[in-house]
Amino acid sequence: MPFKKLHSHLLDCLAHQSIETPTPFQKSSIPIIKSGSNVFCFAAEGSGKTTTLILTTLQKLKCEAVGNAPRAIILVENKTKVLELYDAFIPxxxxxxxxxxxxxxxxxxxxQKSEIYMGIDILITTPKTLQKLFLTNGVSISELKICSxxxxxxxxxxxxxxSLIVMAESIKKCQFVIYAEKSHPQLNRLENHFMEHSKLVQK
Structure with a gap:
């Protein structure tokens, strides 16, 4: 079964990469993330989590630039992960x-502050860097729609x-999506902060 109800730009991108059929994880997770719920997504490596993150982020932003403040923030562990994910978004x-x-x-x-000020739609960063940017007025979160x-x-x-919890407390209205191979106690504790009423996708 092919990908359904995605923006035409995304369908073109998938076709260009000869990606025709969603993985079982993608089939389960994409509709739930598109619904706007907070979601915990747990699946093994190779199940398509990163592609799911990219597709649902761009779907949320309707594949077009708007304004100057980021509407999507993606948090990863370190510089290496930031650059890997940035490269994954390019296609x-x-x-x-x-x-x-x-x-x-x-x-x-x-x-970073001067370049972000010029206008961005998607910010890929680490929790500590995001907190530093926010505390020095280097980034606005007023237009944020999704944080993964x-x-x-x-x-x-x-x-x-x-750092993540402190930042989340400053965000008034935003969808949060967390991707991992499996749950652990620290992730479970996030339900007491900004992941209340979250849904679970596990493959």
């Missing part, structure tokens, strides 16, 4: 107006989890 954004920005601790904060955490096992580190 889906290079022929659109969407502006995607890679942010990490090793890049001077003033450089990829390979969220790294949130077992208390400092990363704390």
């Amino acid at each position: 889906y954004t290079q022929y659109s107006t969407l502006r995607i920005y890679a942010s990490y601790e090793q890049l001077h904060i003033d450089v 955490i990829d390979d969220a096992e790294f949130l077992s580190k208390k400092s990363d989890a704390t």
Whole structure:
């Protein structure tokens, strides 16, 4: 069964990459994420979690640039993960107006602030860098529609989890989607903060 009810730009991108059929995880998770619910997504490596994250993020933003403040934030563990995910987005954004920005601790904060100020749609960063940007007025979260955490096992580190929780408390209305291979106690505790009434997809 082919992908259904996705933006025509995304269907074109999938066809260009000869991706015709969703994985079992994608078939289960994409409709639930599209519904706007907070979602925990647990599935093994190779199940299509990263492609799901990309497709649902771009679907949420209708594959077009709007305004200057980011409408999607994706949190990952470190610079390596930031750059890997940035590269994974390129086949889906290079022929659109969407502006995607890679942010990490090793890049001077003033450089990041000035480049973000020029206008972005998607921010890929780490919890600590996002908190630093926010506390120095380097990024606005007023237009945020979706926040995803990829390979969220790294949130077992208390400092990363704390940075995320602090940021989430400042976000008034936003969908959160957490991707990991399996649950762990630190992820479960997020239900007490910003993942209340969340749904679960597990494959």
